[in-house]
Amino acid sequence: MTSQGSAVLARPFIRSALVALVCLALLAVSMAGQGTARADSSGSSRVGPINGGFEEPVVDGQIPGWDQRGGAAGGSSVVTDPVHSGQHSLRLDDPESDRSYGLMSDRMPVRAGHSYQLSLRALIERGAPTLYVYFYDADGRQLDVESANYTDEPAGEWTQLRLDVSAPEQAATASIYLYSNIARISTFYVDEVNLTHTHAPLEVTDLGTAFHSPNVRLAETDVLSDGTPVGYVFSDGEPVSFNVVDLRTGELLDSHDMDAYSIAASVVVDDDDSVYLSVRGPNDGSLWRYDPASAEMERLASRIAGERMLRSLVIADGMLFGTTYPNAKVFSYDLDTGAIHDYGSVVDDGSYAWGFGMIQDNLWVGTGTNPHLMVLDPDTAALAEIPLPEEVTQAADFITRVQQLGDLVLVSFSPGGAQNTAIYDLATEQWIGSIGGTVGPWTAASSDGLSYYVGDGTVRAFDPDSRQSLDIGWTESGLAEELDGTNAMSLVELGTEAFPGETLIGYRADGTIWRYNLAHGAGDVIDSGIVGAPATVHSVGTGGDGDIYFGAYLSAGVMARLDPVTGQLEQLAGPKQADSITAHHNRTIVGTYPGADFHVALGNRDWEWGQNPAHVLGLGRDQYGQDRPVSLVSTGARVAAATIPNYGELGGALTLFEPNSGTYQVHRNIVEDQSITELAYRDGLVYGGTSIHGGLSSEPTQDEAELFVWDTRRDRLVSSSVVVPGAEVIHALAFDHDGDLWGFADNGVFFEYDVERGEVARTVSTPARVSSNWGRLSELYLHPDGRFYGDSGGRLFRFDPETDEFVTLMTDGAFHSTLDTAGNIYFADETNIYRYVP
Numbered sequence: 005m006t007s008q009g010s011a012v013l014a015r016p017f018i019r020s021a022l023v024a025l026v027c028l029a030l031l032a033v034s035m036a037g038q039g040t041a042r043a044d045s046s047g048s049s050r051v052g053p054i055n056g057g058f059e060e061p062v063v064d065g066q067i068p069g070w071d072q073r074g075g076a077a078g079g080s081s082v083v084t085d086p087v088h089s090g091q092h093s094l095r096l097d098d099p100e101s102d103r104s105y106g107l108m109s110d111r112m113p114v115r116a117g118h119s120y121q122l123s124l125r126a127l128i129e130r131g132a133p134t135l136y137v138y139f140y141d142a143d144g145r146q147l148d149v150e151s152a153n154y155t156d157e158p159a160g161e162w163t164q165l166r167l168d169v170s171a172p173e174q175a176a177t178a179s180i181y182l183y184s185n186i187a188r189i190s191t192f193y194v195d196e197v198n199l200t201h202t203h204a205p206l207e208v209t210d211l212g213t214a215f216h217s218p219n220v221r222l223a224e225t226d227v228l229s230d231g232t233p234v235g236y237v238f239s240d241g242e243p244v245s246f247n248v249v250d251l252r253t254g255e256l257l258d259s260h261d262m263d264a265y266s267i268a269a270s271v272v273v274d275d276d277d278s279v280y281l282s283v284r285g286p287n288d289g290s291l292w293r294y295d296p297a298s299a300e301m302e303r304l305a306s307r308i309a310g311e312r313m314l315r316s317l318v319i320a321d322g323m324l325f326g327t328t329y330p331n332a333k334v335f336s337y338d339l340d341t342g343a344i345h346d347y348g349s350v351v352d353d354g355s356y357a358w359g360f361g362m363i364q365d366n367l368w369v370g371t372g373t374n375p376h377l378m379v380l381d382p383d384t385a386a387l388a389e390i391p392l393p394e395e396v397t398q399a400a401d402f403i404t405r406v407q408q409l410g411d412l413v414l415v416s417f418s419p420g421g422a423q424n425t426a427i428y429d430l431a432t433e434q435w436i437g438s439i440g441g442t443v444g445p446w447t448a449a450s451s452d453g454l455s456y457y458v459g460d461g462t463v464r465a466f467d468p469d470s471r472q473s474l475d476i477g478w479t480e481s482g483l484a485e486e487l488d489g490t491n492a493m494s495l496v497e498l499g500t501e502a503f504p505g506e507t508l509i510g511y512r513a514d515g516t517i518w519r520y521n522l523a524h525g526a527g528d529v530i531d532s533g534i535v536g537a538p539a540t541v542h543s544v545g546t547g548g549d550g551d552i553y554f555g556a557y558l559s560a561g562v563m564a565r566l567d568p569v570t571g572q573l574e575q576l577a578g579p580k581q582a583d584s585i586t587a588h589h590n591r592t593i594v595g596t597y598p599g600a601d602f603h604v605a606l607g608n609r610d611w612e613w614g615q616n617p618a619h620v621l622g623l624g625r626d627q628y629g630q631d632r633p634v635s636l637v638s639t640g641a642r643v644a645a646a647t648i649p650n651y652g653e654l655g656g657a658l659t660l661f662e663p664n665s666g667t668y669q670v671h672r673n674i675v676e677d678q679s680i681t682e683l684a685y686r687d688g689l690v691y692g693g694t695s696i697h698g699g700l701s702s703e704p705t706q707d708e709a710e711l712f713v714w715d716t717r718r719d720r721l722v723s724s725s726v727v728v729p730g731a732e733v734i735h736a737l738a739f740d741h742d743g744d745l746w747g748f749a750d751n752g753v754f755f756e757y758d759v760e761r762g763e764v765a766r767t768v769s770t771p772a773r774v775s776s777n778w779g780r781l782s783e784l785y786l787h788p789d790g791r792f793y794g795d796s797g798g799r800l801f802r803f804d805p806e807t808d809e810f811v812t813l814m815t816d817g818a819f820h821s822t823l824d825t826a827g828n829i830y831f832a833d834e835t836n837i838y839r840y841v842p
Contacts, residue, residue: 052112098184131190168812218515218536225494238268241537254530316360327357370403373652410468538835545585547592555582595633681779693734736784
């Protein structure tokens, strides 16, 4: 993949800047008579607002330079006490929980593509302020808005609030909005409001898309009214696509990019051929309908039952029923009227309602992360529980599938271990064992009552009458080598001479489809024509060969490698999700999700995923309760790994392993009930940052994150302490030239840790707040110029430890950044890789 040359990231800034300069020249004349703030003529970087210190006299109740928006008159007033500087400050009082209050500044000139910082002093009595910066074009049309809510600031003392923003394309003016939202009662004081220009847009080089491939994880099958057998195939990526494939020929009949979404969530087909589906990433709980006759896609509703994700869907008697996350709800959607009914949460201790089926006119609902099997009467809303067998409750976190097969109900759970599908007898109302082995995708019942499933590397059938698993001759079919990557299966009648009767269809991650005819015991593989899309960049790290590697999020199995000398990107085979990457001598170490697995590649051998890198170690959800390896660091002879625990669990682990032999030691709960989110190493000591948060759907028991020191020679804890009071996560760590450790926390505080004294030397408050519970989307590294660079929550920043100067270089679109030996910085947006030379 070749470089696309020097470009300015994401926007045509040069053209916009020229337009903005013309607009500024015109605005300089027009604004004088409009009460709009003027740029500071002193040569400083301040651009406004007028009366930012609230020192100008109030005239007839009007605060010069400001206009009250929202709330009752008098909600904003100028006062003489308290003040931070001068003689006056602003008091904003919001006494009502059902109304919002705010004060909007007059507009100030800005330049498109340039970066600005809003700063002010605030003293909070109650509640919390929210800051907005609105951007407008030369005609006064609103283009964009950026905001921040300050809920963790100390009360009763003056503190500085800052918000870094970037003016969008065609922006000509901006306004500041001081706000208390509709649900909050607040009283706070504001002084010294300033919007300052910080820097022009960065010049960066777009090196291209990191990885691009089909990524099929969900599919469904139907036969249309005209007899055409079709596969409805989702390909995850940026964006996720919905594809209609003719299963007789492989022809792609229709395709819809679901713009702004990246992952397929659920799908079901009605008797009239209508397809109901949901996608996520972002998670907005939307339900869509696809009409194969008109080839139109329609959004039916969003935030169904107030939920973020629709997990599973079924249709019965003209009603669509669904399950949700994060409150484990069940809902109904009337297919005729569009009426929605929220049945509420089916359990009190779960967030996922996942496994789902209509069994004997009742809805059976499997939950997680605490597994339950609930039975809901859709007519009366009566709720009952079927106790799960002990082998399920001891092993499982989720009940993932529920399906009736004759007089039996198959119930799958995760994680499974040696077996993952229990069988419930409806006649006796008893659990009667399991299918045996690890069961993957399965089908509905065939015409002879069998269900076909992927299990332990082959395809078998399950007979509900004999309650036996049957060999179907898959090994001898000629398709045995085509099973890998199969994520969904269906039965369908293709209606062709070559495929009489029922044919088993398998949808693979790479977009190909295998077809196995039950009558002939043979089949073939067809290409669906699905183009796929760029996968989401999820991780970055330098390998043992000096190249920079990028991991993907929930992919079909890809990574990317960047040669920092030539700037060339190369797509590689890889894991479905690489959470962390690091160098260990000449080796490249890759940590993968799920189950916290680790893979090692030798730098002097060709890359071949599965062989080089080879799998050397897996911690696993069952044995150690670990799931996500978020940080790796070389410690000389061994590699140290920081992990996040399994769903619903607390207590991450520090694991030290030897990459050649795979021998390892796991140390869980170094800080009680906290995950380990970031590692740094120096002189035999591992320094680890923690998070009070555990796996998804867990509830913290601790209040503050800590920094610990671990002696790798003696394998013992040296110390552990809170370094940033009030912080919930320590996101990133790096050493400076003097050997002291620097890090930053989720509340934006940078800290310097004196490794000799074992204590915090100083802290610096910055706008670099991050909302990730696990320290994701943040890096920190020392540049040869002595300053730190990094990213946090999409912003690219620079921090000077000598002067405490913090500069936001980009306000968004910068994730997973790293540094090469020449001092070049590489970062990603959702899909592409960029180079920035400081």
